[in-house]
Amino acid sequence: DQQVKQNSPSLSVQEGRISILNCDYTNSMFDYFLWYKKYPAEGPTFLISISSIKDKNEDGRFTVFLNKSAKHLSLHIVPSQPGDSAVYFCAASLMNRDDKIIFGKGTRLHILP
Amino acid sequence: KAGVTQTPRYLIKTRGQQVTLSCSPISGHRSVSWYQQTPGQGLQFLFEYFSETQRNKGNFPGRFSGRQFSNSRSEMNVSTLELGDSALYLCASSKTGTGRHEQYFGPGTRLTVT
Numbered sequence: 001d002q003q004v005k006q007n008s009p010s011l012s013v014q015e016g017r018i019s020i021l022n023c024d025y026t027n028s029m030f031d032y033f034l035w036y037k038k039y040p041a042e043g044p045t046f047l048i049s050i051s052s053i054k055d056k057n058e059d060g061r062f063t064v065f066l067n068k069s070a071k072h073l074s075l076h077i078v079p080s081q082p083g084d085s086a087v088y089f090c091a092a093s094l095m096n097r098d099d100k101i102i103f104g105k106g107t108r109l110h111i112l113p
Numbered sequence: 114k115a116g117v118t119q120t121p122r123y124l125i126k127t128r129g130q131q132v133t134l135s136c137s138p139i140s141g142h143r144s145v146s147w148y149q150q151t152p153g154q155g156l157q158f159l160f161e162y163f164s165e166t167q168r169n170k171g172n173f174p175g176r177f178s179g180r181q182f183s184n185s186r187s188e189m190n191v192s193t194l195e196l197g198d199s200a201l202y203l204c205a206s207s208k209t210g211t212g213r214h215e216q217y218f219g220p221g222t223r224l225t226v227t
Contacts, residue, residue, distance in 0.1 A: 006155075036218075041220065043117070043220050044156070044203070044218045045217075045218065046215035046216065089156055091156075100161060100171075101158065101216070102158065103148070103155055103156035103157070103158070104155060105154065105155030105156075106156070
């Protein structure tokens with residue numbers, strides 16, 4: 001049972017445009033969400049996070065939006081750059097639990113020149 | 114500061130063998146988690162250790178085990194290897210745990226079972 005779903009395996013976006021990566025979750029107890037970025041032959045690196053008490057968190061070109069009623073979050077990258085081409089993982093953790101995090105299957109983002 | 118290191122980086126084993134993978138966390142980090150990454154399943158949680166204690170375990174068979182030492186270094190072991198165990202095994206460390214704190218991942222160990 002996939003509790004964190006990234007339904008788009010891949011996404012292609014023109015350089016300079018906005019990239020929007022989506023993530024849905026099924027467990028309403030999740031209260032903290034994170035995005036990680038992964039290049040080939042490297043481990044994932046933390047990008048940005050959001051607590052369920054917020055609906056938006058911004059860090060430079062990266063903004064994460066959380067819609068709790070829809071159990072949906074999205075990562076916006078503006079403007080998209082060639083170095084953004086990577087696999088992006090959405091992850092969620094449970095209230096009062098610090099020992100487990102659940103990842104989605106990832107979305108491969110291609111930034112086109 | 115030095116990042117998370119994993120050894121070996123690449124490994125080829127045959128079915129039925131066992132394998133031990135090693136992870137050295139960032140200095141000062143007490144939590145180490147292990148993940149299996151495969152093309153079809155993404156990142157799947159194996160287990161998490163904190164101060165030498167396993168706090169949580171994912172849905173993997175008992176052939177997958179791990180341990181953490183007093184210096185926070187961790188090892189995972191897979192016994193009786195199967196073809197389906199071929200994957201990238203990632204280790205991640207954080208100060209206190211996985212849920213609230215960003216984890217720092219190592220480069221992974223690519224295991225191929227033939």
